[in-house]
Every structure is written in structure tokens, then in C-alpha cells.
Amino acid sequence: MPQRTFSIIKPDAVRSGHTGAILAAIDQAGFRIVAIKKESISIRQAQGFYAVHKERPFFADLCAFMASGPLVLMVLEKDNAVADLRQLMGATNPANAEEGTIRKRFASSIQENAIHGSDGEDTAAFEIGYWFAGYELI
Numbered sequence: 001m002p003q004r005t006f007s008i009i010k011p012d013a014v015r016s017g018h019t020g021a022i023l024a025a026i027d028q029a030g031f032r033i034v035a036i037k038k039e040s041i042s043i044r045q046a047q048g049f050y051a052v053h054k055e056r057p058f059f060a061d062l063c064a065f066m067a068s069g070p071l072v073l074m075v076l077e078k079d080n081a082v083a084d085l086r087q088l089m090g091a092t093n094p095a096n097a098e099e100g101t102i103r104k105r106f107a108s109s110i111q112e113n114a115i116h117g118s119d120g121e122d123t124a125a126f127e128i129g130y131w132f133a134g135y136e137l138i
């Protein structure tokens with residue numbers, strides 16, 4: 001059964017010209033791009049998206065970073081999409097990411113780590129609904 005997940009090409013990767021290479025990696029891994037849009041988001045929009053992290057010490061920095069430039073919002077679909085995207089992304093800290101993963105290839109720090117992917121099916125449903133309207137997902 002195909003499953004949907006939510007992903008962001010973060011501002012660091014867009015800024016450094018890696019959007020195309022990351023999309024190619026996603027495509028080669030067998031994901032269907034259900035929806036995609038490039039946007040610049042506000043700090044308030046970032047705070048709402050990352051609300052689960054609001055008590056973490058890096059919350060303010062993270063939200064400022066996400067609002068620091070254009071990013072690419074995507075809904076992706078394949079069998080086992082949530083887990084398979086997490087594997088393709090690699091560990092949060094690029095220093096710990098496996099060879100060949102998107103974060104190993106393109107991330108520069110634990111914060112500026114190139115890509116977001118939902119960490120579970122419930123999170124994916126919340127995140128897709130936060131950024132995309134139903135009519136964009138047909």
C-alpha cells in the first residue's frame with residue numbers, strides 16, 4: 001500500500017544550489033512527487049510547524065533558520081515512504097550520517113541539515129495538512 005510522507009528541502013540546501021540533486025535522489029529512490037512548492041515562510045509559520053520542539057534550546061535558532069530563505073515543500077508517496085525517506089536522509093547530525101545519504105552529501109551542521117522528513121505516519125498527516133490544502137493533493 002502506498003504511503004505518504006512530508007519533506008522539506010531546507011533553506012541551506014536551496015541556497016547552496018542542491019535542490020536539483022536532492023530531487024534526483026528522491027526520484028531515484030522511487031518516490032512519486034504528489035505535490036511540490038517553493039516558498040519563503042515566516043518565523044510564525046516555522047514555530048507552528050516545529051511546535052513539538054518549542055521547549056528545546058535550539059527552537060528559536062531553528063525557526064529563524066527555516067525562515068532565512070526559500071525552501072521546497074513536498075508530499076512524497078511510495079510503499080514504506082516514511083521509513084524509506086528517513087533512511088535516504090541519514091542521521092540528524094551529518095557527522096553521524098551514513099555515506100550516500102542526503103545529509104551526508106549536502107548538510108553542513110546539525111541545524112542546517114538540508115532536508116526534513118516526517119518521523120511517523122501521524123506526524124506526516126499533521127505536516128501534510130499544515131502546508132498543503134486538499135485540492136493540492138489530488
Ligand code: GDP
Nearest residue numbers: 058061062091092110111112113115116117119
Ligand atoms: P530530524 O527528525 O532528524 O529532523 O531531527 P529532530 O526532529 O530531532 O530535530 C528537528 C530539526 O531541529 C533538525 O532537523 C535540525 O534542523 C534541528 N536540530 C536538531 N537537533 C539540534 C541541535 O542539537 N542543535 C540545533 N541547533 N539544531 C538541532
